Amino acid sequence: MLEGNRRFVSGTPRHPRQDVERRTELATYQRPNAALFGCSDSRLAAExxxxxxLGDLFVVRNAGQVISDSVIGSLEYAVGVLEVPLIVVLAHDACGAVGAAIDSTGMDAPTLPAYIWRQIAPIVPSVRRVQRAEAAEGRTPERPNPELVGREHLRYTVGELLRASELISEAVAAGRVAVVGANYRLDEGEAVPIVAIGDVDEPRATDPA
Structure with a gap:
C-alpha cells in the first residue's frame, strides 16, 4: 500500500488489476490484502x-472514522472470514467531522441535528484531551489545533477497535493481523503512518491478476 501511495503522490499510478480479466476472476471469490477503515470524505477514495x-482492499468508511457496531462487525468479517493480515485506520487533515466536534465544544455552539451529533460525539473526548494537554503546557488557544485533535482521535480509534473486538485483538496477539493508524495529507496526497500495532513487515502477496 505504501508503494502504491508513493506512485499516487508522484503522479505515476499504474491502476493495477482493474481490467476485465480481474473482474471476471473475482466474480466468485475475494481475498483482499488489507482492510481499510477510513473517513467518508470524498477526497479519500482508498483504491x-x-x-x-479490484479485490485488493476491503473498505469500511464513515464520517470521521468513528468506531461503531457495524464498523467492528465489518472488520471482524475481514479478519475472521477473509483473513486479511492488515487493518489500516485512515484519518486525514482538515476533517469536517473533527472540525464539527471541536466547534461543538464552544460556548455558543449551535445545536446539531441528532444523527450528526451522534456521529461526531465520539470525537469530543479527543478534543478535550488536546485542550487539557495544551492547558498543561500553558497554552489556551481559542480553538484546539485540528491536526492534533485528528491524530489524537486516530490513536483513540485504533485503541478502541482493539478494546472492543476480542476477535481482532486476539488475531493481533497471535501475529495474524497488524493494525496501522495513518494520516492522509490532502495537499501532498501522502498517507503517513502514525501508530502501528503488530507485525507489519510480512504483507501477504497480491493475488495474481
Whole structure:
C-alpha cells in the first residue's frame, strides 16, 4: 500500500488489476490484502490514493472514522472470514467531522441535528484531551489545533477497535493481523503512518491478476 501511495503522490499510478480479466476472476471469490477503515470524505477514495485494484482492499468508511457496531462487525468479517493480515485506520487533515466536534465544544455552539451529533460525539473526548494537554503546557488557544485533535482521535480509534473486538485483538496477539493508524495529507496526497500495532513487515502477496 505504501508503494502504491508513493506512485499516487508522484503522479505515476499504474491502476493495477482493474481490467476485465480481474473482474471476471473475482466474480466468485475475494481475498483482499488489507482492510481499510477510513473517513467518508470524498477526497479519500482508498483504491485511488493507494493505487490498488479490484479485490485488493476491503473498505469500511464513515464520517470521521468513528468506531461503531457495524464498523467492528465489518472488520471482524475481514479478519475472521477473509483473513486479511492488515487493518489500516485512515484519518486525514482538515476533517469536517473533527472540525464539527471541536466547534461543538464552544460556548455558543449551535445545536446539531441528532444523527450528526451522534456521529461526531465520539470525537469530543479527543478534543478535550488536546485542550487539557495544551492547558498543561500553558497554552489556551481559542480553538484546539485540528491536526492534533485528528491524530489524537486516530490513536483513540485504533485503541478502541482493539478494546472492543476480542476477535481482532486476539488475531493481533497471535501475529495474524497488524493494525496501522495513518494520516492522509490532502495537499501532498501522502498517507503517513502514525501508530502501528503488530507485525507489519510480512504483507501477504497480491493475488495474481
Amino acid at each position: 485511488i490514493i493507494f493505487d490498488e485494484g
